Amino acid sequence: MVAESHAAHLSQFMKDVIADTPGGQKVVHCLQCGSCGGSCPNGSEMDFTPRAVFAMIAADRRDAVLQANTMWQCVSCYLCTARCPQEIPITEIMYALKRMAIREGKAGGSDAPALAKTFTDFVDRYGRSFEFGIATRYLLFNKPLSMLKMGGAGMSMFAKGRLALTPTKIRQVKQLQAIIDKARELSNED
Amino acid sequence: MKYAYYPGCSLESGSAAYDMSVRAVIEQLGFGLDELDDWNCCGATEYFSQNELVATSVIARNLALVDDQHDQLVAPCAACFLNLKKTDKLMAEQPKIRAKVDQALAAGGLRYQPGRVHVRHLLDVLYTDIGEEAIRAKVVQPLTGLRVAPYYGCQIVRPLNGFDNPEYPMKLDEMFTWLGAEVVDYPVKAHCCGGHMTQISEEHAFELIRRLLQSAADYRADLILCMCPMCQLNMDMYQGRVNNFFNTKFKLPIVYFTQMLGVALGIDMKKLGFGKELVAAEPVIRAKLEGQMAAATK
Amino acid sequence: MAEKIGVYVCHCGSNIAGKVDVEDIAKWAGENLDDVAVSRDYKFMCSSLGQQMIEEDIKKEKLTRVVVGACSPHLHEKTFRRACSNAGMNPYLMDLTNIREHCSWVHKDRAQATEKARALISAAVQRVKYQEPLEPMFVDVNPATLVIGGGIAGLQAALELADAGYHVYLVERMPSIGGHMAQFDKTFPTLDCSACILTPKMSEAGQHENITLLTYAELEEVSGSVGSFKVKIRQKARCVDYDACTGCGICVEKCPRKVLDTEFEAGMGNRKAIYMPFPQAVPRVPVIDQDSCIWFERQKCRACEKLCPTDAIKFDQQDELIDIEVGNIIIATGWKPFDSKKIPQYGYGRLANVYTSMEFERLCNAAGPTNGKIVMRDGKTVPKSIAIVHCVGSRDDRHNPYCSGVCCMASLKFGHLVLEKTDAEVYSFYIDMRTNQKNYEEFYQRLLGEGMRFVRGKVSEVTDAARMPTEQGKLIVQCEDTLIGRQQRYPVDMVILMGALEPQEDARELGLKCGISCSMDGWYTERHPKLDPVATMTDGVFVAGTCQGPKDIPASVAQGAAAAARVAGMITKGRVMIEPIVATINEQACSGCKICNNMCPYNAIEFLEDPGVSRVITALCKGCGTCVAACPAGVITGAHFNNKQIFSEIEGILWDALQPADDSSPQAEPVPASAS
């Protein structure tokens, strides 16, 4: 663990990542072993493997990392985290990088932020989600062509009663919204 | 110990079969599971990608809703399980986050003391709390001759599970040996199903799904058992498109482990939600268990 | 009381001064603490100038007591006691209090660290007033030595001492000495044949007139202390009469029961129920493995007994306890291999052609189960490609955080052997290539030249789940090649896992018996990591070889020799000083209840029938204080730790909470019931 007194020597980007990730201080212990990059089911699709990303964070290559697709290719399977010999919370760092990229407006290259937004908008409104509806809505607005490809399977799902058209609404939506509003407000504070 | 039940959004619609079979099995085993009143979405992976504090607060509402009568919260969905558990842990270990979550919850008139509720996955509860003896005692239709491939996926066994090996889990394997099934020990049982990769990079998602189907098929599985709505969706709904894309001929039914547990306990297949999967499971099951099944229903 | 106390607060460079305001404390002690005549701070109190300063003060100022605030007594208590002695003061009138490990090294806040140091100095000043002059005791050093563990380190130590003319008891728990080195084929970096360099040493030890070899034996119990340890050894039942057996081997040959040898052959070969682990075993006396023998299982067979030409088979032999007396003990119990099943993603135990490094040593060994032919588990197919996985269970917080030090070199050795014996491609998957001893880097260069392939990346998994036709039927090694930043898959026929070196299962237990401790990782703790690597905190107990931490053969041998030299020095000196810090029973007041007799962990209390009282045997007492606290009559005193000393120390710590002492003497304070 980095003693707080040593944190001053880290790159600014590293400091920010640590500040935004619970347990993130461990990242300074990365051995560059590549267990994470070798394990990731989506490693082959990433611009930079997680390992390379950690080297770039240390080297303060902020834009190159935040504009990369790496974290957007992460599906939170936690395989890297389970295997990292230094017990670095890699998946949580991927979440932090997603948040930073959105916050700094650098996530342009990926559809994933839009998908995430569609999803949480629904939850904000209804308190529950309905994943297929969300997927459809997302595709409709963002990738109309792929809707056509879905065709058959989508229809069968509908026929089997597995495709809801509206989400259920919880009773105390107001309460949930109050909580969300407060949390948003608090997170803007720092 | 009293158990509250958090079905999660998927079980309301897309994965109704999971919900139906969970309820049927729990009833048959004579076990109490009370649905959490007015629960809200766990946020899947999406809130954490945007705002950690909102994510934690939204999820913490569910923990706060668990009343004093209950101390266990059981989730069947992998993502819900992980998110609920992670939130409890974050609140317990990160005082800065906890202070803010407390404020957010207070805005809704709620409060939650981290550690009060034990978040459990359904498999853990069935395996550990109900246990081998009780389950074996209720088996009326042994799954003899059926080759099942247990699929654990990722988020249940990693990273916070504490009840099974994160790399090579065995609990579901063991449970199905209690039921008399032939359990297929194949290497990808805890590999990734691709999660929402289908919406990010479809072709790559197909490849991830193909690897799972291929390995199960190589090991001559009759069907795959899963315990997460996302896994079921990916391997079932996309199986046809995977076949088209790779020119393969997989025809592997993907069923929830509770559905097959239900069959072994002698519950009517209709009550277990069979028929909702796109790759039909019933014919395969009937073919394998034939003779035996007829005998059991009499 | 007119004591004149000198207080010396050390900076330890910036080690202490960096976090503790030493100057302020020295000044404060001089001005505020009663009876302090001199109070100084100094850069390095342990330096000769520092010691000289104390000596001069004692003489000039006529000091009667000294307090030093510096590092751990483990490190410098002797130094400062000697300085006091030199100046004519009884050394036990000095107290060293630790303001480094207890203050500056463990606290972040300077003000708080300083306050704690101040309290400790105050405590030492209060305590030292009541310390009593003690006279050191001397014992003769028994010239015999116990060496535990007959690997290369223990062998070296035993031979050095035996050659110097001293008697050695060499205790080894396996049926033969030799340790891990006996299992190897070649040794890096020179590639000499392991057996060729080891067996001469083994037979020398076996025949040496000064060595008593106790194989198939383990340490049961140790008592006494440096110079005169009393040791109990358990000689496990061999079921073979050691003296009658000629080592002809007929019994082994004729024994009908074959079992898997998971020890010497690492599970790669078989042995009989009656066996010698390997042909060059020393001693050449077999043992019967009672768990496998047919006679012990169902009272049948006895073939060995019938055929033994010297009637040496003794089925009813029992374990035997042997008492020996020695002056010193050298522990050289070595290492055990990591259990590779703990990393399921590497497939060991599930995928047939995944091997551990020790299995591969046996596979390569000309005297091994395949006569050194490198073949796969089917016993015939020669692999076309082999992957060597580094750092399995090492450099991994989930298993062992340390680097095992030798496995990079062992990987290169394996690479060479494969390239020499087969046409296979060999890949090494490494994180960092650690080749930092004499001629090691040259060996790495040699393998680069021989065509071994190197991929920089820790292996993520080994699987049989093929994705492509070329992977069908292969073991696929998946990792990130970190030098090109891409995920890669390598289909190979065989995988070797370079497992970590781990401390022996019973290391802690054995250490406890001998009075030494282990680090967090489980290796024995040396007295000083740099300056005293083979001694331990317990006088007369030494460590050598891998039981102290992972190392190669040259370093193990060097430590074996070093430990022997230390022991020889003690023997030559003939006498050692032992601390006079022991318990005494006031025999006039002892009621003879015998409660203390059984409480003493060192069996140092005897009961004298005639006057009917207990008495402490000073030579055995370690001053632990157990009896002092246990005696219901309160008539046992622990020298250097009596009630007065302890209570005034506590008052000293609480200096800021207590009123300045005017009339309250320590005895006036309430005393806990058990101590009165």
Ligand SMILES: Cc1cc2nc3c(=O)[nH]c(=O)nc-3n(C[C@H](O)[C@H](O)[C@H](O)COP(=O)(O)OP(=O)(O)OC[C@H]3O[C@@H](n4cnc5c(N)ncnc54)[C@H](O)[C@@H]3O)c2cc1C
């Ligand atoms: C795969 C591999 C290859 C290697 N190849 C080389 C090489 O080529 N060159 C090189 O320099 N180094 C090599 N090494 C390192 C080498 O193994 C060690 O340096 C060496 O074995 C250390 O010797 P040792 O005497 O300390 O311990 P060990 O060889 O482990 O011997 C310890 C002995 O103590 C005995 N013992 C243990 N506990 C007790 C007890 N409680 N009571 C009585 N006896 C006990 C054991 O039975 C054993 O006989 C290799 C290591 C590995 C893993």
Ligand code: SF4
């Ligand atoms: S958690 Fe994300 S980065 Fe880690 S292995 Fe899974 S997909 Fe890859």
Ligand code: SF4
């Ligand atoms: S697995 Fe951990 S230590 Fe290794 S490269 Fe990835 S983050 Fe770094």
Ligand code: SF4
């Ligand atoms: S009695 Fe036991 S050791 Fe002797 S030959 Fe028979 S099986 Fe072997």
Ligand code: SF4
């Ligand atoms: S047959 Fe007898 S003498 Fe020969 S090795 Fe066996 S026990 Fe020893």
Ligand code: SF4
């Ligand atoms: S010596 Fe090499 S293989 Fe062994 S632990 Fe150290 S780095 Fe890893």
Ligand code: SF4
């Ligand atoms: S102080 Fe007492 S109990 Fe401790 S070793 Fe000495 S005699 Fe035994």
